[in-house]
Amino acid sequence: MINLVLLGSGNVATHLYKAFSASKEIQVKQVYNHSAESLGFFENKTPVTTSLSGLVEADIYLLALKDDVIPEIAKQLQNVKGLVAHTSGAVSLEAISECKRAGVFYPLQTFSKNKEVNYKEIPFCLEAKDSKDLELLKSLAGEISGKAYEISSEQRKKLHLSAVFVCNFVNHLYSIGEQICKDNDIPFEILQPLIKETAEKISTSSPVEVQTGPAIRNDRSTINAHLKLLTSEENKEIYQLLTKAIQLFHGKKL
Amino acid sequence: MINLVLLGSGNVATHLYKAFSASKEIQVKQVYNHSAESLGFFENKTPVTTSLSGLVEADIYLLALKDDVIPEIAKQLQNVKGLVAHTSGAVSLEAISECKRAGVFYPLQTFSKNKEVNYKEIPFCLEAKDSKDLELLKSLAGEISGKAYEISSEQRKKLHLSAVFVCNFVNHLYSIGEQICKDNDIPFEILQPLIKETAEKISTSSPVEVQTGPAIRNDRSTINAHLKLLTSEENKEIYQLLTKAIQLFHGKKL
Numbered sequence: 001m002i003n004l005v006l007l008g009s010g011n012v013a014t015h016l017y018k019a020f021s022a023s024k025e026i027q028v029k030q031v032y033n034h035s036a037e038s039l040g041f042f043e044n045k046t047p048v049t050t051s052l053s054g055l056v057e058a059d060i061y062l063l064a065l066k067d068d069v070i071p072e073i074a075k076q077l078q079n080v081k082g083l084v085a086h087t088s089g090a091v092s093l094e095a096i097s098e099c100k101r102a103g104v105f106y107p108l109q110t111f112s113k114n115k116e117v118n119y120k121e122i123p124f125c126l127e128a129k130d131s132k133d134l135e136l137l138k139s140l141a142g143e144i145s146g147k148a149y150e151i152s153s154e155q156r157k158k159l160h161l162s163a164v165f166v167c168n169f170v171n172h173l174y175s176i177g178e179q180i181c182k183d184n185d186i187p188f189e190i191l192q193p194l195i196k197e198t199a200e201k202i203s204t205s206s207p208v209e210v211q212t213g214p215a216i217r218n219d220r221s222t223i224n225a226h227l228k229l230l231t232s233e234e235n236k237e238i239y240q241l242l243t244k245a246i247q248l249f250h251g252k253k254l
Numbered sequence: 255m256i257n258l259v260l261l262g263s264g265n266v267a268t269h270l271y272k273a274f275s276a277s278k279e280i281q282v283k284q285v286y287n288h289s290a291e292s293l294g295f296f297e298n299k300t301p302v303t304t305s306l307s308g309l310v311e312a313d314i315y316l317l318a319l320k321d322d323v324i325p326e327i328a329k330q331l332q333n334v335k336g337l338v339a340h341t342s343g344a345v346s347l348e349a350i351s352e353c354k355r356a357g358v359f360y361p362l363q364t365f366s367k368n369k370e371v372n373y374k375e376i377p378f379c380l381e382a383k384d385s386k387d388l389e390l391l392k393s394l395a396g397e398i399s400g401k402a403y404e405i406s407s408e409q410r411k412k413l414h415l416s417a418v419f420v421c422n423f424v425n426h427l428y429s430i431g432e433q434i435c436k437d438n439d440i441p442f443e444i445l446q447p448l449i450k451e452t453a454e455k456i457s458t459s460s461p462v463e464v465q466t467g468p469a470i471r472n473d474r475s476t477i478n479a480h481l482k483l484l485t486s487e488e489n490k491e492i493y494q495l496l497t498k499a500i501q502l503f504h505g506k507k508l
Contacts, residue, residue: 151444158483161434167449171466172503207426235499
């Protein structure tokens with residue numbers, strides 16, 4: 001049985017809480033947040049507190065907090081016996097190193113308030129000052145997911161950067177696609193099978209091998225026709241830059 | 255029973271051939287390509303020809319050819335009795351209007367040589383000069399897919415443009431993500447659940463509603479840290495432009 005105190009009440013904290021609650025081997029002993037209002041979801045399920053001095057003893061103190069408050073909250077936990085671990089992709093282990101035992105428990109996924117996620121599919125990126133603590137985090141991850149990776153702070157930063165490209169920026173390209181459809185009375189659902197196939201393809205092939213489209217074919221007449229169709233300057237700029245980037249990446253003549 | 259002659263031997267022609275062959279209501283009577291070598295896949299399965307004058311009679315002549323040869327091949331088919339339809343996203347119906355009966359049968363999907371596709375999931379975008387021919391194309395699509403849409407040439411151009419954003423450009427962002435992982439000894443598979451979730455999320459929510467990441471939060475410290483981590487000038491430019499675009503799109507202060 002792993003006892004833990006969860007600090008935070010946002011999307012990550014809420015989703016983790018649900019996943020922990022589903023495991024018999026994990027007990028969430030307490031949830032902390034500085035504001036009582038944000039604790040509404042947890043109140044009837046588990047003891048809550050708004051005071052750091054009121055935290056109970058636990059094996060792990062999990063900081064599912066905003067990046068910029070993690071170091072200062074960790075500082076106030078420097079004397080707890082348990083392992084202090086944060087869930088951020090961008091904060092280093094060093095940033096909480098004042099804690100005797102420090103670690104990272106970063107679920108690499110995009111969490112939305114009202115959408116359930118399948119935890120079994122979520123990779124956890126783990127790191128700890130001490131090898132025993134790394135094992136403890138592996139056990140915690142193992143209870144809710146089949147996938148855990150040992151990832152250093154340096155690697156985690158790069159992984160978080162990659163995630164911005166493959167998730168946040170990709171989602172914006174979806175938004176542009178949807179906008180073009182809306183402006184032309186085309187149901188966006190027509191594009192969804194293509195979107196899914198594009199995402200699924202790369203689980204068996206490298207994206208580099210399956211690049212298609214006018215840019216890699218250097219099909220100037222389609223590229224020029226597309227640029228004429230684009231009404232927004234930003235989208236035109238994005239089209240030009242990504243076309244150029246694809247051609248450079250694949251060594252095409254410009 | 256719908257009889258058809260398939261013109262072309264590339265990815266689209268090959269995938270369509272397989273899908274047609276699986277239906278009892280469709281008979282591929284002949285496959286044409288100007289080069290005999292490219293017909294290898296079809297040779298033992300169906301009659302083939304390299305001569306347009308050797309084409310047999312059929313209900314539909316399906317031009318699964320490169321965009322730039324479609325008009326000239328269609329011109330040579332202007333006297334056939336059957337319906338001449340092309341499979342291109344970018345070529346208008348007008349471009350083959352010299353044919354007595356002309357139509358478009360555009361499968362909106364990305365086809366790779368060695369990856370099977372689930373045709374049931376592929377939307378077909380249909381258009382025809384004559385309403386009876388539109389019905390014929392609907393029957394053809396209905397035999398292999400559950401999804402058919404009537405889409406005008408103008409709309410199809412815009413749809414093809416959207417597809418470049420949500421498929422080709424998205425795939426390049428995957429390539430950048432993979433490259434960053436490789437350069438830092440991180441297995442790219444860690445990112446795949448995130449990639450899938452990002453793609454699946456938008457079948458139930460508009461991408462505009464589920465945009466996440468440092469750009470929309472206007473999290474300058476993460477944005478600056480990411481820009482410092484990027485070693486390639488192109489990727490830096492893409493990061494900056496897409497960050498700016500997300501902020502403009504969502505009305506954030508820059």
